[in-house]
Amino acid sequence: MDVVFSLLLTVLEEAFIYSFLSLGIYISYIILNFPDLSVDGTFPLGGAVTAILLLAGWNPLLVLVLAFIAGSLCGILTGIFHTKFKIKDLLSGIITMTGLYSVNLLIAGSANVSIMNTKTVFNSGLGSLLPESLKEYNIVIIAFLLLIIVKLILDLFLKTEAGLILRASGDNKRVVTSLGKNPGSVIIFGLALTNGLAALSGAILVQAHGYFNVNSGIGMMVAGLTCMIIGNSLFKGLSFIKISTMAILGTIIYKALISLAFNLGAPPNTLKLINAIIFLVVLVAREKSARQTYIRGEL
Amino acid sequence: MIELRNIYKAFNKGTVDEINIFEDFNFKLDEGDFVSVIGSNGSGKSTLLNLISGSVYPDSGQVLKNGEDISLLEEYKRSASIMRIFQDPSLSGSPKLTILENLALYDSKARNFSLRPAIKKNRLDEYKEMLSRLGMGLEDRLHDKLASLSGGQRQALMLVLAKLSGDGVLLLDEHTAALDPKAAETVMGLTNQLIKELKLSVVMVTHNLKHALSYGNRLVMLHKGKYIYNTENHVGKLKMDEVLNKFYETSIEVGNSV
Numbered sequence: 001m002d003v004v005f006s007l008l009l010t011v012l013e014e015a016f017i018y019s020f021l022s023l024g025i026y027i028s029y030i031i032l033n034f035p036d037l038s039v040d041g042t043f044p045l046g047g048a049v050t051a052i053l054l055l056a057g058w059n060p061l062l063v064l065v066l067a068f069i070a071g072s073l074c075g076i077l078t079g080i081f082h083t084k085f086k087i088k089d090l091l092s093g094i095i096t097m098t099g100l101y102s103v104n105l106l107i108a109g110s111a112n113v114s115i116m117n118t119k120t121v122f123n124s125g126l127g128s129l130l131p132e133s134l135k136e137y138n139i140v141i142i143a144f145l146l147l148i149i150v151k152l153i154l155d156l157f158l159k160t161e162a163g164l165i166l167r168a169s170g171d172n173k174r175v176v177t178s179l180g181k182n183p184g185s186v187i188i189f190g191l192a193l194t195n196g197l198a199a200l201s202g203a204i205l206v207q208a209h210g211y212f213n214v215n216s217g218i219g220m221m222v223a224g225l226t227c228m229i230i231g232n233s234l235f236k237g238l239s240f241i242k243i244s245t246m247a248i249l250g251t252i253i254y255k256a257l258i259s260l261a262f263n264l265g266a267p268p269n270t271l272k273l274i275n276a277i278i279f280l281v282v283l284v285a286r287e288k289s290a291r292q293t294y295i296r297g298e299l
Numbered sequence: 300m301i302e303l304r305n306i307y308k309a310f311n312k313g314t315v316d317e318i319n320i321f322e323d324f325n326f327k328l329d330e331g332d333f334v335s336v337i338g339s340n341g342s343g344k345s346t347l348l349n350l351i352s353g354s355v356y357p358d359s360g361q362v363l364k365n366g367e368d369i370s371l372l373e374e375y376k377r378s379a380s381i382m383r384i385f386q387d388p389s390l391s392g393s394p395k396l397t398i399l400e401n402l403a404l405y406d407s408k409a410r411n412f413s414l415r416p417a418i419k420k421n422r423l424d425e426y427k428e429m430l431s432r433l434g435m436g437l438e439d440r441l442h443d444k445l446a447s448l449s450g451g452q453r454q455a456l457m458l459v460l461a462k463l464s465g466d467g468v469l470l471l472d473e474h475t476a477a478l479d480p481k482a483a484e485t486v487m488g489l490t491n492q493l494i495k496e497l498k499l500s501v502v503m504v505t506h507n508l509k510h511a512l513s514y515g516n517r518l519v520m521l522h523k524g525k526y527i528y529n530t531e532n533h534v535g536k537l538k539m540d541e542v543l544n545k546f547y548e549t550s551i552e553v554g555n556s557v
Binding site for chain 2: 157159160161162163164165167168171172174175176177178179180181182183
């Protein structure tokens with residue numbers, strides 16, 4: 001029973017941390033219809049910024065905000081590549097992602113940085129207020145709180161005038177134009193949010209695990225997208241569940257699947273392979289179910 | 300209000316497919332005008348709308364709005380005062396948003412990025428009143444997604460959106476062409492009502508000769524970028540047979556099937 005519980009705890013811990021990324025992908029892929037690969041670079045960017053600033057003794061909560069801003073700036077770059085320089089969406093993201101690999105190394109100073117014994121959001125501030133009995137669950141509790149705050153802010157934002165324009169833009173660019181708004185700026189804004197959230201995800205990961213690894217971003221876009229699609233496909237019939245909630249539920253399921261694979265004996269090196277296979281299965285299943293719905297005439 | 304002066308416009312320049320749509324073309328839309336535009340494919344009627352809306356720029360010549368040169372002004376900057384409804388209902392509004400959200404979106408059109416809640420509760424009654432005048436029962440479906448509406452309902456809703464954003468100029472791009480005959484009549488009737496009510500200046504491109512002959516205060520027939528007709532107060536004067544004959548003559552010439 002203890003094994004199951006600790007397994008569940010790890011799954012939730014991971015899921016809550018990566019859910020920020022999934023929320024980001026929700027904005028780029030579901031709302032804007034923009035497959036943004038820059039997150040593979042901005043996820044570790046958030047981590048690199050965090051590692052360096054925490055070692056320099058900065059306030060861990062402030063560091064999270066700064067990581068978000070750093071990610072947003074890179075999202076703005078990708079957006080400019082696409083809207084101003086007219087580079088294809090995938091390629092715009094790849095340029096940012098490729099460049100960021102070096103930038104992240106430059107910021108962090110090396111491919112691996114340990115931040116053991118520094119203050120983090122999990123062991124200081126709110127984290128230190130947790131009663132002794134809950135201390136060992138600090139990561140899952142704090143990550144969950146942060147996630148709920150960000151999710152609620154995002155949900156609220158999407159109901160504002162600016163949020164509504166963002167949602168309309170991925171749906172029908174003409175609407176944005178006919179509203180007298182520059183469709184390009186709306187895309188740039190959305191990508192800033194996406195990459196801010198990706199960097200925040202990477203920043204929280206570093207604070208939780210205590211080290212930074214420059215390769216932590218590889219496959220993040222695919223992973224986040226998988227979570228988003230799992231959540232969206234499983235729960236789309238339930239209109240009372242918000243899409244942001246679906247993203248989080250999808251991330252939990254995805255992390256559970258990965259954990260299941262390892263517990264069934266998959267070697268650690270096969271993580272990305274499992275990642276790719278789950279993604280493939282999810283896409284095929286979604287196509288199949290869409291076709292079924294179409295044939296039954298429910299669409 | 301809107302004026303096109305000495306417009307030259309060619310597509311596929313420098314290739315074998317080069318087409319000169321307009322050569323020294325002039326067009327004027329006065330305040331309160333309702334111009335119906337007909338013509339065969341390639342006559343330039345869509346390009347006329349595109350030049351006004353800004354989705355196409357002239358090669359040379361000027362587009363003026365109230366005397367101000369807007370020839371190279373981006374489309375989104377013109378949209379503050381020029382509203383356009385397309386033939387394809389799926390280009391109208393945001394399908395994933397609800398009727399209410401679409402209304403809210405256009406209701407706040409002129410404003411900049413803002414963090415105010417999009418849906419204002421105090422506007423609900425007015426929305427419902429406007430929708431109920433369409434006679435389609437949309438006032439009871441505020442929370443349905445736009446995607447679930449029929450083509451006719453979506454086009455009718457676009458008229459309400461146009462009304463909310465309170466535009467001076469309305470461009471109708473064959474906006475009833477994709478609808479069944481009954482819905483087309485309904486939407487055309489609602490369109491005419493709205494135009495009269497808001498005293499909009501309108502350019503309506505249409506394939507429906509009956510609509511062209513029975514609405515508006517001017518009829519324009521284009522052929523290869525030149526006027527065949529540019530007649531004022533045509534309603535009741537121009538006869539369908541006469542226009543049809545002209546239409547067939549020019550259509551057959553460019554190889555359209557009749």
